Amino acid sequence: MTLKEVRNNILRVLWLEYPALVPDYIYEDVTTAINSALQLIWMSPHDYFRNVEMTATVPSGGSVILDQTIQEVHSPLWIISDNNRELHRILDQSEFNQFYQRFHGKTEAEAVADGTNEASYYFIDTKNRAGDDNVEVTLKVTPKPSADIVVTFNATTEAPNYTVSEIQNVNDTLTVGMPHKYVESTLLPFARFFATRSHF
Numbered sequence: 205m206t207l208k209e210v211r212n213n214i215l216r217v218l219w220l221e222y223p224a225l226v227p228d229y230i231y232e233d234v235t236t237a238i239n240s241a242l243q244l245i246w247m248s249p250h251d252y253f254r255n256v257e258m259t260a261t262v263p264s265g266g267s268v269i270l271d272q273t274i275q276e277v278h279s280p281l282w283i284i285s286d287n288n289r290e291l292h293r294i295l296d297q298s299e300f301n302q303f304y305q306r307f308h309g310k311t312e313a314e315a316v317a318d319g320t321n322e323a324s325y326y327f328i329d330t331k332n333r334a335g336d337d338n339v340e341v342t343l344k345v346t347p348k349p350s351a352d353i354v355v356t357f358n359a360t361t362e363a364p365n366y367t368v369s370e371i372q373n374v375n376d377t378l379t380v381g382m383p384h385k386y387v388e389s390t391l392l393p394f395a396r397f398f399a400t401r402s403h404f
Contacts, residue, residue: 233402241394246363266348
């Protein structure tokens with residue numbers, strides 16, 4: 205089902221049958237209804253709605269801020285170029301900070317001098333930051349790699365979010381991605397429900 209068909213279906217719920225004649229302020233309500241429905245679906249326990257395989261390049265400094273659309277990183281992480289070698293997760297900030305002393309009994313400099321510099325563990329640091337989308341997810345690895353490494357992982361991403369202009373001027377070919385194409389039985393009922401909150 206195309207996004208245009210979804211939009212027109214929502215307009216008909218509001219008894220608006222001619223999209224070209226619909227005022228901009230009603231398109232705001234239609235856009236809110238579609239985005240709200242997608243966000244509700246993305247919060248479903250079934251993560252195939254939002255689970256995506258991604259990559260990140262970790263520089264030799266050992267940390268990288270991940271894409272802003274990422275909500276959660278799932279284990280395992282692996283390095284494809286190194287025979288899919290997996291990185292092991294450290295859940296505690298203190299254990300990550302004191303990694304060398306606790307697990308190697310030496311300082312970072314001593315461990316690196318002894319040849320311990322192959323990235324093997326990772327920590328996901330999630331913080332608040334300024335801005336409309338105020339989540340910052342940082343991937344940190346230890347030991348710090350001697351050169352850039354590309355790490356592959358599965359992540360929970362944000363729901364699609366459309367602007368009023370995109371909904372108003374959508375073409376005939378843009379489809380709405382739903383598992384098994386269940387747009388009519390999954391997306392539309394929620395979008396119709398949210399559309400009924402419009403006073404139109």
